[in-house]
Amino acid sequence: MDHSNMAGMDHSSINMSNTAPPVSASTQTSDSNIVDGKNLTLVATESSLEVKPGTTLPVWTFNNSVPGPQIRVKVGETVRVTLKNELPEPVSIHWHGYPVPNAMDGIPGVTQDAVVPGKTFTYEFKATVPGTYWYHSHQDSVNQLDRGLYGSLIVEDPKEQYDRDYTLVLDEWMSMGLMDMSNMGNMNGMDHSSMPGMDHGNMNSNHGTNTSSDSPAAGSHDMSMYDIYTINGKTGDAINSLPVKKGDKVRLRFINAGYLTHKLHIHGHDYRIIATDGQPVNSPALISNQLIAIAPGERYDIEFTADNPGKWLIEEHGDEDRMKNMRTVIAYEGSNSSVTSDWKEDQPLFDLTKYGAATNMKFTLNQPYDHEETLNLNTSVLNGETVYTINDKVFPNTDKIHVQKGDIVKVKFINKSPKDDHPMHLHGHFFQILSKNGKPIEGSPIIKDTLNVKPGEEYVVAFEADNPGDWMFHCHDLHHASAGMVTDVHYSDYNSNYTPDPTVGNKPE
The missing domain is CATH 2.60.40.420 (Cupredoxins -  blue copper proteins)
Structure with missing residues (x-):
C-alpha cells in the first residue's frame, strides 16, 4: 500500500509534571509510527499519555507510544521482533490471533519465561496468513494491557490495494488514574489520586473448584470505573x-x-x-x-x-x-x-x-469429530470473591482439552452468567462458527479466534488441531481470565523444551 497518502500523526502536548517521558498517541496513519517487522526492537518502558488536553495518565508503552508501533509485513516475510524490558516488572508479547509456533506465543510459564527488567527476548515467526491482528503483553495481562502495552500487527496481502488504510484501536481508561484493584472493596472514602498502579490480580487469590452462584455477591464486576x-x-x-x-x-x-x-x-x-x-x-x-x-x-x-x-x-x-x-x-x-x-x-x-454468501465450509455440524467439548461459562463466588468458571472450575483447576495433531475438535460454548459477556479467545488456531443458539450459520463461513458469547447464548465452533503446543483458551475480558476463566488446549504428542524458571514470577494471566 502507499503510505504517502496517510495523514500526519498528532503528537499532542504532555503534562510534564509526570516524571516519566511523554508518549505519542497515533492514529496509526503515519509512516512515523508504522514499522517494518522484519527486524524490530520494541522497548517496554514507563511513560505518560495525554488523552486530551489537561488529562494525562501514567502508562506503560512499547517504544513510547500508545498504541505501540504498528508492525507491517507482507505475506511470506519473517517477523523478527526483539523485546527489551525497561519496566520495573517482567513483561512478554503475545501475538493475538496469529498462528505462531508455540514457543513464540509469549505466555509466561507456559511457552517462555517473562522477560525480566533489563533483559531481552526475540520473537521470530513467518507471516503466512494476511489480515488484521495485534500484539500485547501476556504477563499479568489484565494489568499490563490496562497500562497500554499493546499495538497492531498488519500482514498485507499483495493482491489488496487501498488508497487509505486506517487502523483504529479502541480502549478504555480511568480518569482517576490506574487504580489498585485489590482495594476495590474499600473504595468508599478513598483518595483515588494517591492510587499508584492498577492491580486486578487479587480478584481471585484462592483458586478452587467448589463454587456456588447462590451468594448475593455473585455478579459482574463494575466496569463504570472506565470513564x-x-x-x-x-x-x-x-x-x-x-x-x-x-x-x-x-x-x-x-x-x-x-x-x-x-x-x-x-x-x-x-x-x-x-x-x-x-x-x-x-x-x-x-x-x-x-x-x-x-x-x-x-x-x-x-x-x-x-x-x-x-x-x-x-x-x-x-x-x-x-x-x-x-x-x-x-x-x-x-x-x-x-x-x-x-x-x-x-x-x-x-x-x-x-452476512455474506454461503459457500463450502471446512467443518459441518454433523460430521464426525475426534473430540467434542462443552464449555459452560459462568459467574460464581468462591470464598467471598467473584470468580469466573468453566464447567464450575477456575484456572488452574479447569479441565484441559487434550488433542493430538490432526484431530478435529468441536466445542460448544454456553454462557450461564446472568450479566457477563465472555469473549472467548483461542491461541494459535482459528475456529469456524457452526451454529448460534441451535441455528446453523446462514451466510458466509465465519472464521475467528475470538468470539463474544453473551448471557444465555450458545455457540458451536470447530477447529483442526494443526499447530502443536500448549495453548491458552480464555475469556478476553481479562478481568474474567484473571479470576478463573481460562483453560488450555494441550497436544499430548507435543514435547516442549521449555522449563519455567520459578524465580521469574511468571503470571500467564
Whole structure:
C-alpha cells in the first residue's frame, strides 16, 4: 500500500509534571509510527499519555507510544521482533490471533519465561496468513494491557490495494488514574489520586473448584470505573480525523484492545465488512446504518468508497457520556462543511451469522469429530470473591482439552452468567462458527479466534488441531481470565523444551 497518502500523526502536548517521558498517541496513519517487522526492537518502558488536553495518565508503552508501533509485513516475510524490558516488572508479547509456533506465543510459564527488567527476548515467526491482528503483553495481562502495552500487527496481502488504510484501536481508561484493584472493596472514602498502579490480580487469590452462584455477591464486576473511551490513545475532540479524497477506496481496521464491547456507527456511507479477526468474509454485501458490536479482542475490517463529500462521524452508539467520546470523523479533503450525522432511531445490530454468501465450509455440524467439548461459562463466588468458571472450575483447576495433531475438535460454548459477556479467545488456531443458539450459520463461513458469547447464548465452533503446543483458551475480558476463566488446549504428542524458571514470577494471566 502507499503510505504517502496517510495523514500526519498528532503528537499532542504532555503534562510534564509526570516524571516519566511523554508518549505519542497515533492514529496509526503515519509512516512515523508504522514499522517494518522484519527486524524490530520494541522497548517496554514507563511513560505518560495525554488523552486530551489537561488529562494525562501514567502508562506503560512499547517504544513510547500508545498504541505501540504498528508492525507491517507482507505475506511470506519473517517477523523478527526483539523485546527489551525497561519496566520495573517482567513483561512478554503475545501475538493475538496469529498462528505462531508455540514457543513464540509469549505466555509466561507456559511457552517462555517473562522477560525480566533489563533483559531481552526475540520473537521470530513467518507471516503466512494476511489480515488484521495485534500484539500485547501476556504477563499479568489484565494489568499490563490496562497500562497500554499493546499495538497492531498488519500482514498485507499483495493482491489488496487501498488508497487509505486506517487502523483504529479502541480502549478504555480511568480518569482517576490506574487504580489498585485489590482495594476495590474499600473504595468508599478513598483518595483515588494517591492510587499508584492498577492491580486486578487479587480478584481471585484462592483458586478452587467448589463454587456456588447462590451468594448475593455473585455478579459482574463494575466496569463504570472506565470513564475515558479512546481511539488510538485519544478521546473526544482530541481524536484525529481520517482524511479521504472523493473516489478513494478506504479500509478501516478496528481492533478492540479494551475490556468492553463497543457498538460503532459509521455515518454517511455504504460499506462492506470484509473480514473479522483477520479472516475474509465471502461475498460481503453493502450495508449502512447498522451498529457494529466489537467485543474485547475482536477485529473488524471495513471497506467503503469515499463517494459522499463532507465530514462524517464514526462514533459509538450509547447514551453514556463516556460513549460519546469514542468518535472520529471521515473528513474529505477540501470540505468546509460541519460534521454530519445520519443517525436514525432503532438502527439494527449487525448480525455476522447472516452476512455474506454461503459457500463450502471446512467443518459441518454433523460430521464426525475426534473430540467434542462443552464449555459452560459462568459467574460464581468462591470464598467471598467473584470468580469466573468453566464447567464450575477456575484456572488452574479447569479441565484441559487434550488433542493430538490432526484431530478435529468441536466445542460448544454456553454462557450461564446472568450479566457477563465472555469473549472467548483461542491461541494459535482459528475456529469456524457452526451454529448460534441451535441455528446453523446462514451466510458466509465465519472464521475467528475470538468470539463474544453473551448471557444465555450458545455457540458451536470447530477447529483442526494443526499447530502443536500448549495453548491458552480464555475469556478476553481479562478481568474474567484473571479470576478463573481460562483453560488450555494441550497436544499430548507435543514435547516442549521449555522449563519455567520459578524465580521469574511468571503470571500467564
